[in-house]
Amino acid sequence: MKSNLIRNGFIAAALMNISGVLLFSRAFTNEAINQADPVVMSNFGLLMIMVWGLAYLGAAFVNGNVRWLAAVFAIEKLIYVVVWLLWLSRHDLASVYEMDLFAGIFYSIYGLNDLAFMLFFAWAFMTASHAAKHESG
Template identity: 70%
Template sequence: MKTKIVQLGFIAAAAMNIGGVLVFSRAFTNTAINDADPVVMSNFGLLMIVVWGLAYLGAAFIKSNVRWLAGAFAVEKLIYVVAWLAWIFQNSLQDVYSADMFAGAFYSIYGLNDFIFMLFFAWVFKSQGLECKES
């Protein structure tokens, strides 16, 4: 597996989690995000997304096999994708956009972003498993 691609993927996931939350939540001051989903996207929930981002960043610099860590990250992303899909089917994006453009954009893209990184983490998990079998 290309170690550099894996490292850059982990860094990109970290940047999306940390930067995305800080920008769209306006550093945790955008209450429209909290109001739209007070359980998953409370300020505590948003802070935990940043913490996950820090975990991805730390994983980017691990030199040994990160297979099981990537597997855990894939499951974590799957949970957020399912939460996003449930939210999308039960809520109105238009209402969120009406409340705040940043919040609307956040809810429009966060599940798709998590889906892409879920696939990346699953690929790392699967690829590193194959490398171990070949050794």
């Protein structure tokens, strides 16, 4: 049960990263996302978010203990949550909505999405660690 839940969570994280970027960036044509945060959310940054999604997808099909991958993914998501909170504290979200609705929605939700998956990956790490401890001991 838990292994299916973990696999499905990894797949969901992959789909969110890949489809979310493609949808909100309009397949990398939405310049408002880039303009609102030209460092983190450049087209290169958005592409790397999709690459992380591919890493989650690959991890979903690993037939072994993925606890350390889950730990890395939780840390990666934590970084995006912190970056998002810092961005929100320094920028006017309303002005992003004025530039583009999709960009506004993107900047409103991406950190919440990353927070949810950060908690999931942390849970997956702890679950896998607990299972490994019981197997060895």
